[in-house]
Amino acid sequence: MDLLPGIHDLIAEYCECIDEDRLEAWPELFADPCRYLVISRVNHEAGLRQGVMYAASRGMLLDRVFSIRRANIFEPHRYRHVIGPVRLKDTQNGVAVVHAHFLCARIMHDGTTTLFASGRYLDRIDVTATPFRFKERIVVLDSDKIDTLLAIPL
Amino acid sequence: MSEAVLTPEPRVAWPSNGISEVPFRLYTDPAQYQREQERIFKGPTWNYLCLAVELARPGDYVATTVGETAVIVVRDAAGAINAFVNRCAHRGNLLCIERAGNVREFSCIYHGWTYDLAGQLTGVAFEHGVKRQGGMPPEFRKEEHRLQRLRTAELGGLVFGTFSNAAPDLETYLGPDVTRGLLRVMNRTPVLLGRSTQAMPNNWKLYFENVKDTYHASILHLFLTTFRINRLSMPGGIYIDRQGGNHYSYAKLDYAAEDADYKAAALRADSEFQLQDRSVVESVDEYGDGVSVQILTIFPGMVLQQVRNTIAVRVIRPRGVDKAELEWIHLGFDTDDEAMTERRLRQGNLIGAAGYISMEDGCVGGFVQRALQYNDEGAGLVMMGGHEAESQSFRASEAAIRGFWKHYRSLMGE
Numbered sequence: 001m002d003l004l005p006g007i008h009d010l011i012a013e014y015c016e017c018i019d020e021d022r023l024e025a026w027p028e029l030f031a032d033p034c035r036y037l038v039i040s041r042v043n044h045e046a047g048l049r050q051g052v053m054y055a056a057s058r059g060m061l062l063d064r065v066f067s068i069r070r071a072n073i074f075e076p077h078r079y080r081h082v083i084g085p086v087r088l089k090d091t092q093n094g095v096a097v098v099h100a101h102f103l104c105a106r107i108m109h110d111g112t113t114t115l116f117a118s119g120r121y122l123d124r125i126d127v128t129a130t131p132f133r134f135k136e137r138i139v140v141l142d143s144d145k146i147d148t149l150l151a152i153p154l
Numbered sequence: 155m156s157e158a159v160l161t162p163e164p165r166v167a168w169p170s171n172g173i174s175e176v177p178f179r180l181y182t183d184p185a186q187y188q189r190e191q192e193r194i195f196k197g198p199t200w201n202y203l204c205l206a207v208e209l210a211r212p213g214d215y216v217a218t219t220v221g222e223t224a225v226i227v228v229r230d231a232a233g234a235i236n237a238f239v240n241r242c243a244h245r246g247n248l249l250c251i252e253r254a255g256n257v258r259e260f261s262c263i264y265h266g267w268t269y270d271l272a273g274q275l276t277g278v279a280f281e282h283g284v285k286r287q288g289g290m291p292p293e294f295r296k297e298e299h300r301l302q303r304l305r306t307a308e309l310g311g312l313v314f315g316t317f318s319n320a321a322p323d324l325e326t327y328l329g330p331d332v333t334r335g336l337l338r339v340m341n342r343t344p345v346l347l348g349r350s351t352q353a354m355p356n357n358w359k360l361y362f363e364n365v366k367d368t369y370h371a372s373i374l375h376l377f378l379t380t381f382r383i384n385r386l387s388m389p390g391g392i393y394i395d396r397q398g399g400n401h402y403s404y405a406k407l408d409y410a411a412e413d414a415d416y417k418a419a420a421l422r423a424d425s426e427f428q429l430q431d432r433s434v435v436e437s438v439d440e441y442g443d444g445v446s447v448q449i450l451t452i453f454p455g456m457v458l459q460q461v462r463n464t465i466a467v468r469v470i471r472p473r474g475v476d477k478a479e480l481e482w483i484h485l486g487f488d489t490d491d492e493a494m495t496e497r498r499l500r501q502g503n504l505i506g507a508a509g510y511i512s513m514e515d516g517c518v519g520g521f522v523q524r525a526l527q528y529n530d531e532g533a534g535l536v537m538m539g540g541h542e543a544e545s546q547s548f549r550a551s552e553a554a555i556r557g558f559w560k561h562y563r564s565l566m567g568e
Contacts (some may be wrong), residue, residue, distance in 0.1 A: 038508070043348040050348025050484040053508045054499055059430030063381075064503075066430075071380035073514045145351040145479075149516035150508035 003089060003127050007098055010125060015081040018153060023068065026153065027061035031126050035136040036061060038154055040144035041119070052150055064153065071087040074151045079116065089139045094128035095135060104154055106147075118142045119153055160385060168568060173398075173559040174537045174552075178530040181357040181523065187475040193565050194454050195221025195472075198321035199399075200314040200328075202456040203237060204228045205344060205483070207311065213257050213271065217250040219471055221313060221455075225304065226250050226260070227313060230271035235308065237315040238273040239300035249301075255395050260301075273301035275344030279531030292471060309333070311457075312467065328452065331545070333400065335402035335450045339460050340443065342487035347498065352480040352507040356519030358455065358472040358556075361480060364515050365457050365468075366554035368392060369538050370404050377510040381429050383412070390447075391547045392554055398543045399453025399561030401554040407446030407462075409439055434498045434510070437462035440494075451554070453561050461511070463494070464501045476523050480516075483508050 010029060017026040030036065039051035051085050055061045084101040091097070099122055106116035124136040165180045166186055180186055195201065204216040204227050217240055224240035226249065240249050242262040249260045249269070259276065260269040266279035275296045282285035284288025304315040307324035313325055325333045354361055364370070370380065390405035429435070437446065439465055450458040457468035467483040482505070486498050505512045536559070539551025543560045546553050562568075 005219065039348070039352055041182065043350070048346065048348040049495070049499055049504055050350075051499075052506050054503055055431075055494075056433070056500065057431045060434065060500075060503075062430045067199040067377055067380070067510055069316055072510065073376070094342040107370055144349065145353055147353045148355060148507075148520060149352070149513040151513055 032058035199320040296335040331393035347484040356523040360519035368549040398557030402450035
């Protein structure tokens with residue numbers, strides 16, 4: 001079975017949920033439990049585990065979305081993700097190991113657009129049922145410097 | 155040249171001798187910013203340099219900054235920690251380019267001058283020339299040249315440095331209360347969990363004041379109230395040192411009441427306002443004293459935080475009059491088991507650049523900075539809880555901010 005179309009769909013849907021402000025649908029793209037971690041390359045390569053955003057369950061992802069919507073205060077902004085080539089590195093026991101790199105622009109409400117983040121997605125994707133779901137998505141940021149704050153997930 | 159040309163720009167004018175009205179130009183004036191580098195960061199203050207565990211072996215070094223000044227910290231062969239300016243005595247080149255490493259000596263890439271781990275010049279490439287031509291003049295003495303030294307001190311596994319010979323020893327500088335608060339948190343050997351940096355679009359003082367501001371927390375940071383996490387029965391207080399610039403505030407949490415409240419709330423139908431996954435706040439009383447939040451500051455730029463089971467050092471670094479960088483150094487301890495590490499990592503969502511109860515601090519200083527743009531006449535008010543900078547047994551107060559300005563004015567001669 002060719003897994004790549006389903007993997008591409010999942011990764012594209014992930015970007016759409018975030019960039020088109022359908023954040024409530026974003027947690028559904030993950031298995032439960034899951035692992036979602038945004039971490040700098042320096043920390044990741046040193047074997048350090050502290051990131052800037054971490055969820056170990058779909059509930060933690062839902063709480064993140066609810067907090068962004070109802071509790072946290074920040075200037076309105078959106079992202080635009082651009083994904084590079086998607087590489088299927090391995091498949092074992094119904095889990096596909098997938099790597100892709102990304103750029104993410106941040107568009108502030110006044111129109112100011114900057115390159116906000118670049119990095120790699122290191123994914124472990126459950127391919128035993130459709131649609132596929134992320135068991136793990138590690139967002140490895142090239143830089144360990146974040147401009148102002150990180151509210152919306154990357 | 156006329157006398158008028160030689161007259162320096164007038165300093166920022168304070169409306170009174172008090173510390174509860176703060177001129178807005180302090181955040182916008184480039185000349186003020188330059189004076190701060192000399193009088194505060196190079197003045198009689200202690201600045202965080204690194205963790206002692208980063209200098210485990212002789213030759214381990216960390217390159218950092220004090221204010222805007224590049225500094226190296228290194229452990230020498232005798233086990234002492236030395237710090238000096240990261241600037242070759244020859245042509246002023248940066249000696250260390252990497253953030254950290256291990257060396258036998260420091261060698262400048264530009265012309266190969268070498269220094270021992272105490273910062274003493276030990277080698278000059280081609281000192282005696284090539285084929286007896288060139289070389290340094292006969293009166294040149296290597297032993298007369300060294301890297302500019304900082305004094306260092308270590309407390310609770312944290313390494314500090316000062317440019318000043320006039321600064322009192324570190325514990326005297328901190329005062330007994332803040333020393334006790336630091337040692338309460340740093341009571342075991344720290345383990346680095348990770349670090350990150352937040353670029354802040356504001357003057358460094360706006361962030362340091364924010365950390366000392368016990369008034370804003372429940373207003374700006376709505377996470378805890380939105381999710382109805384128990385905030386009742388939280389006695390606390392503020393300790394401020396005699397000079398004013400160092401402080402810690404703390405609050406106690408009734409852990410048992412929070413748990414009971416959660417169990418009762420789980421029976422209610424309004425689950426939207428309950429956390430779906432409570433592990434982000436599920437904490438243990440690891441210090442056994444009921445204190446769930448302790449925020450400690452060391453003038454001019456270090457924060458030590460315990461927010462539930464998250465432990466972090468934050469260092470605010472000035473990067474121009476309207477820019478700063480905040481480094482987050484997340485810590486665990488060598489006694490942590492896997493469950494404790496996982497607990498710290500999950501609660502880590504509360505803090506940092508994406509923190510549920512800290513992300514607003516990344517933008518609010520920028521909002522102030524923008525409002526002050528070419529609009530910086532007048533003064534802001536910090537009068538909550540009075541006009542003094544004394545320790546208090548309540549937290550609806552701006553006393554610790556006033557303490558900052560008390561220390562600041564004395565060092566700036568204003």
